[in-house]
Amino acid sequence: MRLKLVRENTSVDFFSKARIWLGISLVMMVVALGSFLIQGLAFGIDFQGGTSIRTQSETALDIGEYRNALVPLELGDVSITEVNDPSFAENQHVAMIRIQAQEGDERIASDTIEAIQAALVDVDPTITFQQIESVGPKVSGELINTAILAVTLAVAAILLYIWMRFEWQFAVGAVLALVHDVLLTIGIFSELQIKFDLAIIAALLTIVGYSINDTVIVFDRVRENLRKYKKKDLKEVLNLSINETLSRTLMTSLTTLIALISLFVLGGDVIRGFVFAMIWGVVIGTYSSIFVASAILLVLGVKRDWSKKDPAAGTRYAHIDN
Structure with missing residues (x-):
């Protein structure tokens, strides 16, 4: 007997309120950016010296x-x-x-x-x-520059990877979703004035990897369904693809959160900032892979004239319930 978080043949309409979801994300990003510009981050010794x-x-x-x-x-x-x-x-x-x-x-x-x-x-x-x-003042300044460079290079590498694997519209949607995740994570740390140190940079890079993994799985199924249903509207294809991978997405997120919440409660205060960033990142990353990346792809559109069929695309991640 398998545990099922989502019933088979589910058909949730994720894009009936696509503009509202994008609007909510835009407002949250503006608030996060405003908090960062007004009160900044509570830098730890790593960055402050x-x-x-x-x-x-x-x-x-x-x-x-x-x-x-x-x-x-x-x-x-x-x-x-x-x-x-x-x-x-x-x-x-x-x-x-x-x-x-x-x-x-x-x-x-x-x-x-x-x-x-x-x-x-x-x-x-x-x-x-x-x-x-x-940490001396000079070292802390170098650490700030290195941290910014690390996050920027990670996002740029992901942009290149998605662009080569999919179409440019997919790459733009995935990278904007990553920027959304990183900005909201920085924003919550600014708003709550939680200590921001090198451990949080590690958490940010982990969040980027987690979020892009979810997004690529959805996009893989979208590409397969675009070839399979050439006459279906893009909105229908996106809805179908997200519903087909929804069980896997929720199962992965919930099992990850169970481990992270256990660490947050029992792991002590030394790692609490890192674990909090990861919990927030998993929630935001799951949200963005469903509502942000796909909504941006819907706005940008995608070409529908692929002539070659790829029977292996997307088949690895469908209906994973265990």
Whole structure:
């Protein structure tokens, strides 16, 4: 007995409100871009430069005492936040201390880190230092440029791949859907001011791969059905293709989300930002492969005069229910 998320021969009309879906996506993209331009991203140490110290103590935290202990060191902007996690023990009190990059220093001096540790130990003898990360201003700037280049090259490579495998209309639809996914992910991080670091860049690249996989499977079936139903309207062919691959799309998304939600709840705060980005990306990627990429293809149109038949196209991904 197989689990079926979608009944056979389903015929949902995904394009009856195509303009509404595109309008919603456009509004979300404008809001995301506006949030990014107005309040920016909460860059982590990777991109901002500075020192990040993760501490753990057996006694309750007093952020005021921590801050007062660091004032004589004249470190500049210091941010101290308590980390709360349901998985922590009752006597496990964790804090994250972020210190801005010191002007003129490529790296945070080791004696400065030692002075910070000594000052905090004086306040709380039970304190331990779980993690210390330091990034200089020059390195952080290079990381920003490299991250932008990595995402741009990934999208450009996908554009080239889709263009070679399909028609140019398919490539435009797929890449615009990817831009939609990346922009909305950056927007949610800007809106919620969640820490944005190299782990999130890794999540963005993973989201790009996940989203394009869904889109290519739908487009593969569209190409097959365009050859098979030469007289059907493009809108009907798109609806048919999405319905035929809907079971596979939902099954893949739901099983992926089950694993990601488990990691989000049980994995601890260290990977929570990365996992949140992945959860958001899976939801948005599934939405865009159905409503955005195909809707753009419908608007652009596609030629219908393919003479050669490709019996293998699209047959690998139909009606996958397990």
